[in-house]
Amino acid sequence: MDWFKKAFGPLYPDVYGHRDENDARRAVDFLERHCDPRGERVLDLCCGAGRHGLEWLRRGRDNIVGFDLSETLLSEARRSCEEEELCFPLVRGDMRCLPFADGAFALVVNLFTSFGYFASDSENELVFAEVGRVLRPESGRLVLDHIHPPWLRGHLEPETRRTTSGGLDVRETRHIDETRRRVVKRVEVLGGAATGDVPHEWTESVRFYAPDEIEEIGRRHGFGIESAHGDFDGSPLSNDSPRAIYRLVVARASRP
Ligand SMILES: C[S@@+](CC[C@H](N)C(=O)[O-])C[C@H]1O[C@@H](n2cnc3c(N)ncnc32)[C@H](O)[C@@H]1O
Incomplete structure (x- = not known):
């Protein structure tokens, strides 16, 4: 998908x-x-x-x-x-x-x-x-x-973990694919938020210009x-x- x-x-x-x-x-x-x-x-x-x-x-x-x-x-x-x-x-x-x-x-x-x-x-x-x-x-x-792009390259944090204001425990991992000129971010919501069909992990992939x-x-x-x-x-x-x-x-x- x-x-x-x-x-x-x-x-x-x-x-x-x-x-x-x-x-x-x-x-x-x-x-x-x-x-x-x-x-x-x-x-x-x-x-x-x-x-x-x-x-x-x-x-x-x-x-x-x-x-x-x-x-x-x-x-x-x-x-x-x-x-x-x-x-x-x-x-x-x-x-x-x-x-x-x-x-x-x-x-x-x-x-x-x-x-x-x-x-x-x-x-x-x-x-x-x-x-x-x-x-x-x-x-x-x-x-x-x-x-x-210069800010992205200078400030990319490969991995962060934080608690959101709504109490979600979120781990995000990021890398830059310079060949495809995309920033790729994996988002994982850990713990109790993963209920029913609600997606609790996904990978974002955005072309930068x-x-x-x-x-x-x-x-x-x-x-x-x-x-x-x-x-x-x-x-x-x-x-x-x-x-x-x-x-x-x-x-x-x-x-x-
Ligand atoms: C990063 S969010 C920004 C939302 C909003 N502009 C804001 O600042 O709060 C990107 C938005 O693009 C929408 N989106 C993603 N793919 C789309 C598509 N193919 N066509 C229309 N909207 C799309 C998402 O549902 C989401 O609401």
């Missing part, structure tokens, strides 16, 4: 609990400062449990749609919407084939390493092709928040890089940056 169909299940929100609402607020601050879509439609591509879209709506903004493959995480997002009485349309599907009309969005955001999941470069590029299709010609924007590769893929799909940042504080991308956050703009009127 594809790893991304197994990994984003019921234990994921607690295992990645540090990626919380505070973290989402910083990302939404960045979006407000740098990519205001002025009331036009926004797509949160790979929205997970909806933390960014919910924050967007809490600020009185609207017109955002969430899209994700994980029914578990989408259900959690729906529950939060009901509790807070927010209207956040949520759609389930695969990012390689988006069920939206051509030119439907002014802004697509893909946050917290939600790209590079597929085994081949051509499948990963399909996501760029689809995003290019659903964005408005000429002015549509994509914000891609991804791994920054140098900035010039993103530029080249973007160019092939009609995008230009407008700016590249190293953090949601808006600082420019440098070798020391913890993240690579690209603002890409559709640079041509007709698609390839």
Whole structure:
């Protein structure tokens, strides 16, 4: 089974609990400062449990749609919407084939390493092709928040063990496959969490990209890089940056 169909299940929100609402607020601050879509439609591509879209709506903004493959995480997002009485349309599907009309969005955001999941470069590029299709010609924007390879190489911890805020005992082992340009992480939830059919171990495998590769893929799909940042504080991308956050703009009127 594809790893991304197994990994984003019921234990994921607690295992990645540090990626919380505070973290989402910083990302939404960045979006407000740098990519205001002025009331036009926004797509949160790979929205997970909806933390960014919910924050967007809490600020009185609207017109955002969430899209994700994980029914578990989408259900959690729906529950939060009901509790807070927010209207956040949520759609389930695969990012390689988006069920939206051509030119439907002014802004697509893909946050917290939600790209590079597929085994081949051509499948990963399909996501760029689809995003290019659903964005408005000429002015549509994509914000891609991804791994920054120098930071990854400098900070990779081969093995960690920790207890999550929800009490899960988690062991994570990591390595970089430089040939395939992927970071591979084995996650094992030890102890009592392994109940029923809930996956309690999985292996994540994410393709990482140098900035010039993103530029080249973007160019092939009609995008230009407008700016590249190293953090949601808006600082420019440098070798020391913890993240690579690209603002890409559709640079041509007709698609390839
Ligand atoms: C690292 S999580 C990030 C979630 C969210 N952006 C956040 O920051 O909380 C990646 C998300 O991608 C979704 N995903 C994985 N494979 C997908 C696919 N093929 N199509 C659509 N979504 C997918 C997962 O279900 C998960 O919610």
